[in-house]
Amino acid sequence: MDGKRPNVLFIAVDDLRDFATCMQSYPDVITPNIDRLAKRGILFANAHCQAPMCAPSRNSLLSGILPSTSGAYGFQPFKVIPAFKNVDTLPKHFKNNGYHVMGTGKIHHNAPTHGPDASEWHEYWPSIENPVNTFNGDAPPKSKENCGGIVWKVGDTPEEECGDYLHASWAAEQLSKEYDKPFFLALGFYKPHLPLVCPKKYFDMYDRDKLQDVYIKEDDLDDIPDAGKMRSNRVIYEYVKSNKMEKDLLHAYLACITYMDAQLGRVLDALDSGPNADNTIIVFWGDNGWHLGEKHHWTKFTLWRESTRVPLIISCPGKAQDRICTKPVGLIDLFPTLNELCSLGKPPQKLEGMSIVPLLDDPETEWETPVITTFGRDSHSLTTERWKYIKYFDGSEELYDRLFDTFEWYNLAENPSYQHIKDELKKYLPKINVPNEPGTTLPHVFASDYPNIEAWREKYYGKNNA
Ligand SMILES: [Ca+2]
Ligand SMILES: [Ca+2]
Incomplete structure (x- = not known):
């Protein structure tokens, strides 16, 4: 029986927004390998993470449980969250079901207290203790002056010495082997995560001065409630603007994407030339998006499309x-989907996603349930094929008609004509919003722990600038 169950190649990318040629979001990006992967499968063009931040996004995917149910809203490690005590993570579930389970790179969030657990894996490279080689070229260190690491640099390290290259090499080597059991191989790329440094070759593939600028609507925040404005990190925005770094950061972000894409290509080549080519499911996913100045914000940590939409x-x-699916799906759906595709047993926890196997058969299948993204307790966005609805912890709202407003510029939440749309969408908000686990931290501000909006406004906008 084992010989017939499919293998799984599970590829995570860190901080890759919807910048791949096949996603038609930004015209100048070079991603031949993501594009060829899309041709051999289904591109979910309306996929969203469950939290716009590494740790809670990955904790949700790996547990199959929403942040609002687990309380894992922020940086807490998987291992210390009580709601995950009796949970089998996705790799562990494969292991319990007779798979050979291997990993390399960033799958769990990567930090000293995070990372993989020995119980989940048969093999991890370089090691369970040091799972991720984050070196992809020398980078300027984080400092207060560069807003905690908003940095880029043309790398001068040979590609063969860079972390993502090495992780891909190890994965490629495993794919060339034959196994007596089906395998689950997880490969986590670290680029295009900050610092934006990678080998020079990839910078040289772009003509910096001809890159199309990311359009920023200057008054975009004017129709957004305070709870939303709190998400927009004005400090970083002003830092980038005053130092005229926009183009260089864009160029470096694109270079890092293309560098990662090249490593993906090496892995796909290895799979195709090895003994497992015909019986391996490939799942390629990004953990959260990235703003490049839109809504006066850089990086992630918001409920807007730039942060929530993922490849x-x-x-x-x-x-x-070679199909594109526009139905709303989430990373939370991957656990039940793989469970079904690989005929695994029931995990101990209740999975909160839905198997999207019907969409793999027919991407046009009727699919109405919105996908939920959560950032901080009781602050959620819901995305459908047409609408994006955001409700913050203080009850304030945003509503966008994505059919006519792709970039979510015009907030319709205060317009009474759309009350019925909001009423319909609200039904899908999580019924449970458990308290934050102790030690929860979110970057910049943590809305539900920051009741004094006036104090926040003063901090970010200055006393005289309401
Ligand atoms: Ca991330
Ligand atoms: Ca706006």
């Missing part, structure tokens, strides 16, 4: 190929 491609033998 998601599933290539599955025997399923549809």
Whole structure:
């Protein structure tokens, strides 16, 4: 029986927003390998993370539990969250079900107290203790002056010595082997995460001065409630603007994407030339998006499309190929989907996503349930094919008609004509919003712990600038 169950190549990318040619979001990006992967599977063009931040996004995917149910809203490590005590993570579940389970790079959030657990894996490279080689070229250190690491640099280290290259090499080597059991191989790329440094070759593939600027609507925040404005990090925005770094950061972000894409290509080549080519499901996903100045914000940590929309491609033998699916799906759906595709047993926890296997057969299948993204307790966004609805902890709202307003510029939440749309969407907000686990920290501000909006306004906008 084991010989017939498919293998899984599970590829995570860190901080890759919807910048891949096949996602048609930014015209100048170079991603031949993401694009060829999309051709052999289904590109989920309306996929969203469950939290716009590494740790809670990955904790949710790996547990199959929403942040609002687990309380894992922030940086807390998987291992210390009580709600995860009796949870089998996705890799552990594969292991319990007879798979050979291997990992390399950033799958769990990478920090000294985070990372993989020995119980989940048969093999991890370089090691369980040091799972991620984050070196992809020498980078300027984080400092107060550069807003905690908003940095870029043309790398001068040979590509073969860079972390993502090495992780890909190890994954490629495993894919060239034959196994007597089906395998689950997780590969986590670290780029294009900050610092934006990678080998020079990838910078040289772009003509910096001809890159199309990311359009920033200057008054975009004017129709957004205070709880939303709190998400927009004005300090970083002003830092980038005053130092005229926009173009260089864009160039470096694109270079890092193309560098990562090249490593993906090496892994796909290894799979195709090895003994496992015909019986391996490939799942390619990003953990959260990234702002490049939109809504006066850089990095992630918001409930807007730049942060929530992520690349998601599933290539599955025997399923549809070269199709784009616009139905709303989430990373939370991957656990139940793989569970079904690989005929695994029931995990101990209740999975809160839905298997999207019907969409792999027919991407046009009716699919109405909105996808939920949560950032901080009781602050959520819901995305459907047409609408984006945000409700913050203080009850304030945003509503966007994505059909006519792709970039979510015009907040319709205060317009009474749309009350019925909001009423319909609200039904899907999580019914449970458990308190924050002790030790929860979110970057910049943590809305539900920051009741004094006036104090926040003063901090970020200055006393005389309401
Ligand atoms: Ca991330
Ligand atoms: Ca706006």
